Amino acid sequence: DQQVKQNSPSLSVQEGRISILNCDYTNSMFDYFLWYKKYPAEGPTFLISISSIKDKNEDGRFTVFLNKSAKHLSLHIVPSQPGDSAVYFCAASPNAGGTSYGKLTFGQGTILTVHP
């Protein structure tokens, strides 16, 4: 049972436009969410995160939105650049009073291609 789902396997966007990547989760115990970016032949690298006490977190061109009632989060990249082309993974963690030990549940990933 996939507790974190990224239903779009791929997304193609023109340079300068907005990229919106979506993620849904089913486990109501998740209260911390992260996005990772992965280039070919490299490991995932941390991009941005959000705690369930917030509904928005911004870092430069990247903004993550969280809708707890819908169990949905999205990553907005504005403006998109060709260097943003990568696989993006959504991940979630239940803090559970600290006993989750940072274990993350990942989505399947979305391949973002930004065309010049």
Added chain:
Amino acid sequence: NAGVTQTPKFRVLKTGQSMTLLCAQDMNHEYMYWYRQDPGMGLRLIHYSVGEGTTAKGEVPDGYNVSRLKKQNFLLGLESAAPSQTSVYFCASRTYRGKRNSPLHFGNGTRLTVT
């Protein structure tokens, strides 16, 4: 500062063979993890360790064993490889000190093929 280093980068095994994947981190992180990545499945947690000498099962532990004899190293073993273990394996580490939700730092992966 190398971060998280995984060896080997590639390996081909025959069914039934054994091997050990090595993960080393130089960031003095307390927590270490082994994930596998398969097409359409994302990354799934195999085993993890919250400190030297301790290990625990993740989501997909069957067929794997781990050991953490030193804080900086986390070994993943396959005793009798099966084709279903063909995957890309990622090691990750994180600290828990000072920041409750510090992010995972990943290695560059080991691509394993079992024929």
